[in-house]
Amino acid sequence: MPMYQNGEVDPAVKALEARQDEIMRKLYELKAAVEGLAKTVTTPDADLDLTVSSSLSSHSPSSSCSVLQGTADLNALLGQDLGALRDIVINANPAQPPLTLLVLHGLLCQRYRVLSTVHIHSSVSSVPPQLLSCLGPRHADSYIRQRFQLGFTLIWKDVPKLQMKFSVQNMCPIEGEANVARFLFRLLAPYPSDPALATLVDSWVDTAFFQLAEGSAKERAAVLRALNAALGRGSWLVGSELSLADIACYCCVLRSGPASSTPANVQRWLKSCDNLGLFGPTMALLQ
């Protein structure tokens, strides 16, 4: 080959090699910098993780505002501020009101300035009045949309599966109440940083929606036994704090109707959930 004439390397190739090395070096530097940043974010003592207060049981229902405390910044969580309302649209079938999401909506309202609106889609002819007021009374400022950080738009619509649409440009519609619940909960508090615990939360959420809410009587009984066992180990389902697992399971247990033989630990847990005062308004609305 002409490049290696006389066994010597062509100077042009040498220059090219040097440039490549330089680029690689810069890339490594960049990688290290990113890794360093990531560490500060994910380590337990970074601020993002100081979220869930540990003294839940001591709180009275009236102070439930502080159940979940986070410094979550919507810009960090949802991407750049575009100077417009970030509107979360949820399409739900009035035949199956999404209890979990209504509870999470209550929590979001305590954290952010949320513009909540309820609409009826033309595919549905009539909706019971309590579903129209399920997001509470209208905010006094609701005539100026720009004053809010977050929009929560609930549309009663003839959909086979609950659906959330947020950033239409970059996100496909999210289907299933469980998945939407996960998304909303992350706006309140991050998942446990321990992967095992995070997976456990997810697994309880799945159990709640697939086995408790939709399963047969036998399956439900099995889940109640499992819940009882888990609640024997701690006051909440996962770890020492209230998590999405508790919220989802609580709503699904109530939705599937009061079982005749609710195990003791589950009963105690249901009571402590009630004491938080998070669920009361939602449950009252749907009765």
Place this chain on the structure above:
Amino acid sequence: MTKEEVQGAAQEEAQAQSKKALKKQQKEAEKAAKKAEKQAKLAAEEQSTEEDDFAKERYGVSAMVQSQQKLDRLLVRVQDLTADKAEQLIWVRARIHTSRAKGKQCFLVLRQQQFNVQALVAVGDRASKQMVKFAANVTKESIVDVEAVVKKVEQKIESCSQQDVELHVERIFVISQAEARLPLQLEDAVRPEGEADEEGRATVNQDTKLDNRVIDLRTTTSQAIFRLQSGVCQLFRDTLTKKGFVEIQTPKIISAASEGGANVFTVSYFKTSAYLAQSPQLYKQMCICADFDKVFCVGPVFRAEDSNTHRHLTEFVGLDIEMAFNYHYHEVIDSITDTMVQIFKGLRDNFQTEIQTVNKQYPSEPFKFLEPTLRLEYTEAVAMLRQAGVEMGDEDDLSTPNEKLLGRLVKEKYDTDFYVLDKYPLSVRPFYTMPDPSDPKYSNSYDMFMRGEEILSGAQRIHDAQLLTERASHHQIDLEKIKAYIDSFRYGAPPHGGGGIGLERVCMLYLGLHNVRQTSMFPRDPKRLTP
């Protein structure tokens, strides 16, 4: 060849030709004679048969209806011809939609508005051969009176709206005869575009349809469109009347243009000139100042814009609303959007047949809406468009393509074809628009959209004479010309707002049609003044 030879040949040829011609003539004469004979025979036959036509009194062309007699005859409507009228002898007045003769039978399709029924004239003890022949020869679109027995059919008649019965004709009289040649065929005019391409059949283009509007209006599609349009007006009136609105009539000949001077028609008015009203804007507002509180107005509106687009007409029907409010102009938005939702609901619940008829020719998705209506703010819309890659300034007006894109984005996220866009930049709105108190760049104005196209433009109006004067001079409007208008606010004027909707556009967009001329009975545009 020599010359002689050529001549000789030519002569011979001529001779031969003349011989041939002679023979031909003879033959032709014979033929003619035979023909005459045949005709005479035929005529004689006809005469003889006519003489013994026992059904002579049962068909024919009636004398022109000049109201000579008042018959006590009940004419049943075609849509009422159902199985429970079976075996009854009834009278029907209808048009001949199609006729098809087959030997001793003649099938007719009788049409009345959007309904049709099959009728049969068959040789038997009630009808003669001549009667069948007569029935088969009645021209299409003629109006006939038919006496017939309603008979149930074993197999549904798929091509007719009355599928369970047919009529066995006993008498048939032509009331009004149509000319044999129609400028367009009704079947061609209702054929969906895609279908025509597949089967190589004809469709009628829009200009031909509009040139022969009277015939085109007879098609099932047109019948459905204009019945639905009447429904829109009715629902609009009913809803607003229930809300305590008063219907007003305003002059259409006016002395000053209400929205910019460029696009008005000037008419000569004795020794001076006047304009045709672009909107009843000023008069609606004066009614508010005169304590009518909530008014609406249905009437013609004129625009002299020389734009030949699918959605512009030079004369259209405006549905205008103006109302006084208590504290916030959103009271007005709520009132208007609720009216629109009531209209949509009324159409969805009471005009399903019409919607489906139109859909057969112009398929479209059903119109979707939310209740209460979705309201977005202009800045949100700009953010949505920017996210979709559109470059535009904060105070730029929405261009038509951007309006459509925004409509698609909103549809994708909220699944609604109807929404309100609030808080437009002040600079793109007329002078009487109230500025936004918190940000003077914006205004208390709004547009409403159906399927991504604007149908209503409205705002809170300035009810303060001084601010109004200021804004008018900012827009360089001659204050002398609008003196009467400004003066009406000097003696106490309530805060108020409103908006105007184009009836044709609402119908077009509700049905998902592509041209506003389809929903205007006799459209007027820069190029069309007739019919």
